[in-house]
Amino acid sequence: MPEVSGQEIHTSTYIAQCLQEMGIRIKKNIAGYGVLGILEGDPDKKCVAVRADMDALPIQENNRSAYQSLNQGVMHACGHDAHMAMVLGAAQLLSTNRPQGTVKFIFQPREEKPPGGAKDMIKAGVLEDPKVDGVIATHITNAFPCGTIALADQMAMALADDFHLSIFGRGSHGAEPHKSLDTILITAQVIQALQNIVARRVNPVYAAVISIGTIHGGTSQNIIPDRVDLTGTVRCLDVTLRDEMLEDIHQVLSGITSAWGANYELNYIYGYPPVKNHPLTNGWVLDAVASLKGSLPICLQKLEHSMMAGEDFAYFGLKVPSTFFFTGAGNQNCQQPWHNNCFDIDEDALVFGSSVMATIAWKICSEQKQEE
Numbered sequence: 001m002p003e004v005s006g007q008e009i010h011t012s013t014y015i016a017q018c019l020q021e022m023g024i025r026i027k028k029n030i031a032g033y034g035v036l037g038i039l040e041g042d043p044d045k046k047c048v049a050v051r052a053d054m055d056a057l058p059i060q061e062n063n064r065s066a067y068q069s070l071n072q073g074v075m076h077a078c079g080h081d082a083h084m085a086m087v088l089g090a091a092q093l094l095s096t097n098r099p100q101g102t103v104k105f106i107f108q109p110r111e112e113k114p115p116g117g118a119k120d121m122i123k124a125g126v127l128e129d130p131k132v133d134g135v136i137a138t139h140i141t142n143a144f145p146c147g148t149i150a151l152a153d154q155m156a157m158a159l160a161d162d163f164h165l166s167i168f169g170r171g172s173h174g175a176e177p178h179k180s181l182d183t184i185l186i187t188a189q190v191i192q193a194l195q196n197i198v199a200r201r202v203n204p205v206y207a208a209v210i211s212i213g214t215i216h217g218g219t220s221q222n223i224i225p226d227r228v229d230l231t232g233t234v235r236c237l238d239v240t241l242r243d244e245m246l247e248d249i250h251q252v253l254s255g256i257t258s259a260w261g262a263n264y265e266l267n268y269i270y271g272y273p274p275v276k277n278h279p280l281t282n283g284w285v286l287d288a289v290a291s292l293k294g295s296l297p298i299c300l301q302k303l304e305h306s307m308m309a310g311e312d313f314a315y316f317g318l319k320v321p322s323t324f325f326f327t328g329a330g331n332q333n334c335q336q337p338w339h340n341n342c343f344d345i346d347e348d349a350l351v352f353g354s355s356v357m358a359t360i361a362w363k364i365c366s367e368q369k370q371e372e
Helices: 009-021 080-096 118-123 183-200 239-259 279-292 349-364
Strands: 025-030 034-039 047-053 102-108 134-145 148-151 155-157 159-168 208-217 227-236 263-272 299-302 322-330
Touching: 009 025, 009 034, 009 080, 009 102, 034 080, 034 118, 047 080, 047 349, 080 102, 080 134, 080 322, 080 349, 102 118, 134 148, 134 279, 134 349, 148 279, 155 322, 159 183, 159 239, 183 208, 183 227, 183 239, 208 239, 227 239, 239 263, 279 299, 279 322, 279 349, 322 349
Parallel strands: 047 102, 047 134, 134 322, 148 299
Antiparallel strands: 025 034, 034 102, 148 322, 159 227, 159 263, 208 227
Protein backbone atom coordinates (compact mmCIF):
# COMPACT_ATOMS: atom_id res chain seq x y z
CA MET A 1 0.00 0.00 0.00
CA PRO A 2 2.59 2.61 -1.05
CA GLU A 3 1.75 6.28 -0.60
CA VAL A 4 3.41 9.29 -2.24
CA SER A 5 5.15 12.13 -0.42
CA GLY A 6 2.96 13.97 2.04
CA GLN A 7 0.22 11.32 1.88
CA GLU A 8 1.75 8.61 4.08
CA ILE A 9 -1.48 8.28 6.11
CA HIS A 10 -1.99 4.52 6.22
CA THR A 11 1.75 3.88 6.20
CA SER A 12 2.27 5.90 9.39
CA THR A 13 -0.74 4.28 11.05
CA TYR A 14 0.67 0.83 10.33
CA ILE A 15 4.15 1.79 11.58
CA ALA A 16 2.72 3.21 14.80
CA GLN A 17 0.68 0.05 15.38
CA CYS A 18 3.74 -2.18 14.88
CA LEU A 19 5.81 -0.16 17.35
CA GLN A 20 3.04 -0.12 19.94
CA GLU A 21 2.70 -3.90 19.71
CA MET A 22 6.41 -4.11 20.56
CA GLY A 23 5.87 -1.99 23.66
CA ILE A 24 7.67 1.02 22.19
CA ARG A 25 6.37 4.48 23.05
CA ILE A 26 5.38 6.49 19.99
CA LYS A 27 4.77 10.03 18.84
CA LYS A 28 2.67 10.44 15.70
CA ASN A 29 1.97 13.10 13.09
CA ILE A 30 5.39 14.72 13.31
CA ALA A 31 6.12 17.01 10.36
CA GLY A 32 3.02 15.63 8.66
CA TYR A 33 2.82 11.87 9.00
CA GLY A 34 6.19 11.20 10.63
CA VAL A 35 6.41 8.69 13.46
CA LEU A 36 8.94 8.52 16.30
CA GLY A 37 9.36 5.37 18.34
CA ILE A 38 11.23 5.66 21.64
CA LEU A 39 12.64 2.58 23.38
CA GLU A 40 13.53 4.18 26.69
CA GLY A 41 16.54 3.27 28.77
CA ASP A 42 19.00 4.71 31.26
CA PRO A 43 19.30 8.49 30.62
CA ASP A 44 22.96 8.34 31.61
CA LYS A 45 23.67 5.95 28.75
CA LYS A 46 24.06 6.96 25.10
CA CYS A 47 21.11 7.41 22.75
CA VAL A 48 21.17 6.16 19.14
CA ALA A 49 18.61 6.89 16.43
CA VAL A 50 17.88 4.79 13.35
CA ARG A 51 15.93 6.35 10.50
CA ALA A 52 13.75 5.11 7.64
CA ASP A 53 11.98 7.10 4.94
CA MET A 54 8.34 6.24 4.24
CA ASP A 55 7.15 7.68 0.93
CA ALA A 56 6.73 6.03 -2.46
CA LEU A 57 6.93 7.28 -6.04
CA PRO A 58 4.28 8.09 -8.69
CA ILE A 59 5.21 5.07 -10.82
CA GLN A 60 2.96 2.24 -12.01
CA GLU A 61 4.53 -1.01 -10.81
CA ASN A 62 5.31 -3.62 -13.47
CA ASN A 63 6.29 -6.44 -11.11
CA ARG A 64 4.18 -9.50 -10.44
CA SER A 65 4.65 -10.59 -6.85
CA ALA A 66 2.68 -11.25 -3.69
CA TYR A 67 3.67 -7.82 -2.39
CA GLN A 68 3.24 -5.72 -5.51
CA SER A 69 1.54 -2.35 -5.15
CA LEU A 70 -2.22 -2.28 -4.72
CA ASN A 71 -2.31 1.49 -5.27
CA GLN A 72 -2.61 2.33 -8.96
CA GLY A 73 0.18 4.57 -10.20
CA VAL A 74 2.15 4.41 -6.94
CA MET A 75 5.14 2.16 -6.23
CA HIS A 76 7.95 1.73 -3.72
CA ALA A 77 10.45 1.95 -6.56
CA CYS A 78 13.21 3.29 -4.31
CA GLY A 79 12.99 0.66 -1.59
CA HIS A 80 11.52 2.78 1.18
CA ASP A 81 9.29 -0.16 2.10
CA ALA A 82 12.49 -2.15 2.69
CA HIS A 83 13.91 0.68 4.81
CA MET A 84 10.82 0.68 7.02
CA ALA A 85 10.94 -3.10 7.27
CA MET A 86 14.60 -3.03 8.34
CA VAL A 87 14.05 -0.39 11.02
CA LEU A 88 11.01 -2.31 12.29
CA GLY A 89 13.17 -5.41 12.30
CA ALA A 90 15.78 -3.61 14.38
CA ALA A 91 13.02 -2.41 16.72
CA GLN A 92 11.78 -5.98 17.15
CA LEU A 93 15.27 -7.24 17.97
CA LEU A 94 15.92 -4.45 20.44
CA SER A 95 12.51 -4.64 22.14
CA THR A 96 13.12 -8.30 22.96
CA ASN A 97 16.75 -7.75 24.00
CA ARG A 98 16.70 -4.24 25.38
CA PRO A 99 19.85 -2.11 25.35
CA GLN A 100 20.87 -0.11 28.42
CA GLY A 101 20.35 3.30 26.85
CA THR A 102 17.62 4.82 24.67
CA VAL A 103 16.98 4.03 21.01
CA LYS A 104 14.88 6.23 18.73
CA PHE A 105 13.21 4.91 15.61
CA ILE A 106 12.60 7.77 13.16
CA PHE A 107 10.11 7.11 10.36
CA GLN A 108 10.33 10.14 8.10
CA PRO A 109 7.87 11.32 5.44
CA ARG A 110 8.49 13.22 2.19
CA GLU A 111 12.06 12.21 1.38
CA GLU A 112 11.31 12.06 -2.35
CA LYS A 113 9.84 15.56 -2.55
CA PRO A 114 12.05 18.53 -1.67
CA PRO A 115 12.29 20.28 0.71
CA GLY A 116 11.77 16.86 2.31
CA GLY A 117 10.70 15.85 5.78
CA ALA A 118 14.02 15.56 7.62
CA LYS A 119 14.42 19.25 8.45
CA ASP A 120 10.87 19.44 9.80
CA MET A 121 11.33 16.35 11.97
CA ILE A 122 14.57 17.76 13.35
CA LYS A 123 12.81 21.06 14.04
CA ALA A 124 10.07 19.11 15.85
CA GLY A 125 12.73 17.77 18.24
CA VAL A 126 13.27 14.13 17.29
CA LEU A 127 17.00 14.48 18.06
CA GLU A 128 16.33 15.89 21.55
CA ASP A 129 14.89 14.72 24.87
CA PRO A 130 17.05 12.71 25.18
CA LYS A 131 19.71 14.12 22.92
CA VAL A 132 20.82 11.70 20.22
CA ASP A 133 24.53 10.80 20.09
CA GLY A 134 24.39 9.58 16.49
CA VAL A 135 21.99 8.65 13.68
CA ILE A 136 22.23 5.63 11.39
CA ALA A 137 20.31 4.98 8.18
CA THR A 138 20.61 2.61 5.26
CA HIS A 139 19.50 2.51 1.64
CA ILE A 140 18.74 -0.74 -0.14
CA THR A 141 20.48 -1.16 -3.50
CA ASN A 142 20.83 -3.77 -6.22
CA ALA A 143 24.26 -2.39 -7.11
CA PHE A 144 25.69 -4.86 -4.58
CA PRO A 145 24.76 -8.50 -3.94
CA CYS A 146 22.70 -9.55 -0.96
CA GLY A 147 24.86 -9.79 2.14
CA THR A 148 26.97 -6.75 1.28
CA ILE A 149 27.19 -3.66 3.43
CA ALA A 150 28.69 -0.80 1.39
CA LEU A 151 30.18 2.15 3.24
CA ALA A 152 31.69 5.44 2.08
CA ASP A 153 34.55 6.96 4.05
CA GLN A 154 33.03 10.43 3.74
CA MET A 155 30.71 11.42 0.91
CA ALA A 156 27.88 8.90 0.54
CA MET A 157 25.54 10.91 -1.68
CA ALA A 158 25.58 14.11 -3.71
CA LEU A 159 23.80 17.41 -3.26
CA ALA A 160 20.61 17.39 -5.29
CA ASP A 161 19.22 20.57 -6.87
CA ASP A 162 16.35 20.95 -9.34
CA PHE A 163 15.51 23.59 -11.93
CA HIS A 164 12.60 24.73 -14.06
CA LEU A 165 13.59 26.40 -17.32
CA SER A 166 11.44 28.23 -19.85
CA ILE A 167 12.62 29.34 -23.31
CA PHE A 168 10.58 32.20 -24.82
CA GLY A 169 10.61 32.97 -28.53
CA ARG A 170 8.07 33.75 -31.25
CA GLY A 171 5.69 31.25 -32.77
CA SER A 172 4.89 30.86 -36.45
CA HIS A 173 3.68 28.43 -39.09
CA GLY A 174 6.04 25.49 -39.56
CA ALA A 175 6.34 26.39 -43.22
CA GLU A 176 7.61 29.87 -42.37
CA PRO A 177 10.38 29.31 -39.84
CA HIS A 178 12.04 32.59 -40.81
CA LYS A 179 9.16 34.43 -39.15
CA SER A 180 9.71 32.65 -35.84
CA LEU A 181 12.15 32.70 -32.98
CA ASP A 182 12.23 28.91 -32.96
CA THR A 183 12.10 27.72 -29.34
CA ILE A 184 12.44 24.08 -30.42
CA LEU A 185 15.74 24.74 -32.20
CA ILE A 186 16.97 26.93 -29.35
CA THR A 187 16.03 24.26 -26.80
CA ALA A 188 17.97 21.62 -28.73
CA GLN A 189 21.08 23.80 -28.63
CA VAL A 190 20.55 24.59 -24.94
CA ILE A 191 20.36 20.91 -24.00
CA GLN A 192 23.56 20.07 -25.84
CA ALA A 193 25.38 23.04 -24.34
CA LEU A 194 24.24 22.20 -20.80
CA GLN A 195 25.72 18.72 -21.17
CA ASN A 196 28.98 20.27 -22.31
CA ILE A 197 29.27 22.18 -19.03
CA VAL A 198 30.08 18.90 -17.30
CA ALA A 199 32.19 17.69 -20.23
CA ARG A 200 34.24 20.84 -20.71
CA ARG A 201 33.85 23.24 -17.77
CA VAL A 202 34.07 20.86 -14.80
CA ASN A 203 37.41 19.34 -13.82
CA PRO A 204 37.08 15.66 -14.82
CA VAL A 205 38.36 14.48 -11.43
CA TYR A 206 35.17 15.89 -9.85
CA ALA A 207 31.79 14.17 -10.07
CA ALA A 208 29.00 16.28 -11.55
CA VAL A 209 25.70 15.72 -13.37
CA ILE A 210 23.28 17.93 -15.28
CA SER A 211 20.24 16.00 -16.49
CA ILE A 212 17.10 17.15 -18.28
CA GLY A 213 14.07 15.17 -17.12
CA THR A 214 11.12 16.73 -18.96
CA ILE A 215 10.48 18.82 -22.09
CA HIS A 216 7.11 20.32 -22.96
CA GLY A 217 6.55 22.45 -26.02
CA GLY A 218 4.25 22.74 -28.99
CA THR A 219 0.71 21.71 -29.85
CA SER A 220 0.93 20.55 -33.48
CA GLN A 221 3.43 19.25 -36.01
CA ASN A 222 3.13 22.38 -38.19
CA ILE A 223 3.28 25.04 -35.47
CA ILE A 224 6.56 26.42 -34.12
CA PRO A 225 5.75 27.19 -30.47
CA ASP A 226 6.57 30.44 -28.72
CA ARG A 227 7.59 28.63 -25.51
CA VAL A 228 9.27 25.43 -24.36
CA ASP A 229 9.42 24.36 -20.70
CA LEU A 230 12.05 22.00 -19.28
CA THR A 231 12.89 20.58 -15.88
CA GLY A 232 16.14 19.03 -14.75
CA THR A 233 18.51 18.29 -11.92
CA VAL A 234 22.06 19.24 -10.94
CA ARG A 235 24.21 16.90 -8.83
CA CYS A 236 27.72 17.27 -7.44
CA LEU A 237 29.61 16.76 -4.18
CA ASP A 238 30.69 20.30 -3.41
CA VAL A 239 28.66 23.50 -2.95
CA THR A 240 31.42 25.63 -4.48
CA LEU A 241 31.32 23.54 -7.66
CA ARG A 242 27.52 23.82 -7.66
CA ASP A 243 27.80 27.62 -7.60
CA GLU A 244 30.30 27.57 -10.46
CA MET A 245 28.03 25.29 -12.50
CA LEU A 246 25.07 27.59 -11.90
CA GLU A 247 27.08 30.51 -13.28
CA ASP A 248 27.92 28.40 -16.34
CA ILE A 249 24.26 27.47 -16.81
CA HIS A 250 23.25 31.12 -16.86
CA GLN A 251 26.09 31.93 -19.28
CA VAL A 252 24.98 29.17 -21.66
CA LEU A 253 21.32 30.16 -21.49
CA SER A 254 22.04 33.87 -21.93
CA GLY A 255 24.43 33.30 -24.82
CA ILE A 256 22.25 30.94 -26.83
CA THR A 257 18.91 32.70 -26.32
CA SER A 258 20.33 36.18 -27.00
CA ALA A 259 22.04 34.92 -30.15
CA TRP A 260 18.59 34.02 -31.52
CA GLY A 261 16.78 37.03 -30.10
CA ALA A 262 14.91 34.92 -27.56
CA ASN A 263 14.71 34.97 -23.75
CA TYR A 264 14.81 32.50 -20.88
CA GLU A 265 13.63 32.20 -17.31
CA LEU A 266 15.41 29.88 -14.86
CA ASN A 267 13.93 28.90 -11.51
CA TYR A 268 16.79 27.17 -9.70
CA ILE A 269 15.75 25.20 -6.61
CA TYR A 270 18.44 24.50 -4.03
CA GLY A 271 17.85 20.97 -2.77
CA TYR A 272 19.43 18.59 -0.30
CA PRO A 273 23.06 19.06 0.74
CA PRO A 274 25.58 16.23 0.27
CA VAL A 275 25.32 13.24 2.61
CA LYS A 276 28.61 13.13 4.50
CA ASN A 277 29.46 10.25 6.81
CA HIS A 278 31.08 10.96 10.16
CA PRO A 279 34.16 8.98 11.30
CA LEU A 280 32.54 8.21 14.67
CA THR A 281 29.37 6.62 13.30
CA ASN A 282 31.30 4.97 10.45
CA GLY A 283 33.26 3.22 13.18
CA TRP A 284 29.98 1.98 14.64
CA VAL A 285 29.06 0.37 11.31
CA LEU A 286 32.49 -1.20 10.86
CA ASP A 287 32.40 -2.71 14.36
CA ALA A 288 28.87 -4.03 13.86
CA VAL A 289 29.71 -5.76 10.57
CA ALA A 290 32.82 -7.30 12.14
CA SER A 291 30.83 -8.64 15.10
CA LEU A 292 28.12 -10.12 12.85
CA LYS A 293 30.49 -12.09 10.63
CA GLY A 294 30.33 -15.10 12.91
CA SER A 295 26.53 -15.39 12.63
CA LEU A 296 25.71 -13.97 9.18
CA PRO A 297 27.30 -14.32 5.71
CA ILE A 298 27.95 -10.60 5.71
CA CYS A 299 30.74 -8.69 3.98
CA LEU A 300 31.88 -5.10 3.94
CA GLN A 301 32.43 -3.24 0.68
CA LYS A 302 34.21 0.10 0.63
CA LEU A 303 32.28 2.53 -1.53
CA GLU A 304 34.93 3.93 -3.83
CA HIS A 305 32.69 6.62 -5.32
CA SER A 306 29.79 8.60 -3.93
CA MET A 307 26.32 7.81 -5.22
CA MET A 308 25.10 10.78 -7.25
CA ALA A 309 21.56 10.44 -5.96
CA GLY A 310 20.46 12.82 -3.21
CA GLU A 311 18.98 12.24 0.25
CA ASP A 312 17.60 14.59 2.90
CA PHE A 313 19.21 12.37 5.52
CA ALA A 314 22.02 14.90 5.00
CA TYR A 315 20.23 17.27 7.38
CA PHE A 316 20.64 14.83 10.28
CA GLY A 317 24.39 14.87 9.65
CA LEU A 318 24.45 18.64 9.99
CA LYS A 319 23.21 18.27 13.58
CA VAL A 320 24.82 15.11 14.99
CA PRO A 321 27.32 12.45 13.83
CA SER A 322 25.63 10.25 11.26
CA THR A 323 26.31 7.50 8.75
CA PHE A 324 24.36 6.43 5.67
CA PHE A 325 25.35 2.94 4.52
CA PHE A 326 24.04 0.80 1.69
CA THR A 327 22.53 -2.65 2.07
CA GLY A 328 23.07 -4.87 -0.97
CA ALA A 329 19.95 -6.62 -2.25
CA GLY A 330 20.93 -7.72 -5.72
CA ASN A 331 20.77 -11.21 -7.21
CA GLN A 332 20.31 -12.66 -10.69
CA ASN A 333 16.63 -11.65 -10.68
CA CYS A 334 16.98 -8.33 -8.89
CA GLN A 335 19.25 -5.99 -10.84
CA GLN A 336 16.98 -3.06 -11.60
CA PRO A 337 18.07 0.43 -10.49
CA TRP A 338 16.15 2.75 -8.22
CA HIS A 339 13.06 4.43 -9.73
CA ASN A 340 12.58 1.63 -12.26
CA ASN A 341 9.03 0.26 -12.58
CA CYS A 342 10.40 -3.28 -12.14
CA PHE A 343 12.55 -2.49 -9.09
CA ASP A 344 12.60 -5.46 -6.74
CA ILE A 345 14.97 -6.81 -4.09
CA ASP A 346 16.25 -10.03 -2.60
CA GLU A 347 14.29 -9.93 0.65
CA ASP A 348 17.04 -11.81 2.49
CA ALA A 349 18.80 -8.43 2.50
CA LEU A 350 16.38 -7.18 5.15
CA VAL A 351 18.05 -9.37 7.77
CA PHE A 352 21.42 -7.74 7.16
CA GLY A 353 20.22 -4.15 7.41
CA SER A 354 18.18 -4.84 10.54
CA SER A 355 21.03 -6.73 12.19
CA VAL A 356 23.58 -3.98 11.57
CA MET A 357 21.32 -1.26 12.96
CA ALA A 358 20.27 -3.33 15.99
CA THR A 359 23.86 -4.32 16.75
CA ILE A 360 25.00 -0.69 16.61
CA ALA A 361 22.19 0.50 18.88
CA TRP A 362 22.61 -2.30 21.42
CA LYS A 363 26.36 -1.79 21.69
CA ILE A 364 26.56 2.02 21.66
CA CYS A 365 23.63 2.39 24.07
CA SER A 366 25.63 0.46 26.64
CA GLU A 367 28.19 3.27 26.76
CA GLN A 368 28.06 6.12 29.24
CA LYS A 369 27.01 9.53 27.93
CA GLN A 370 29.81 12.05 27.89
CA GLU A 371 29.33 15.18 29.93
CA GLU A 372 29.00 18.30 27.78
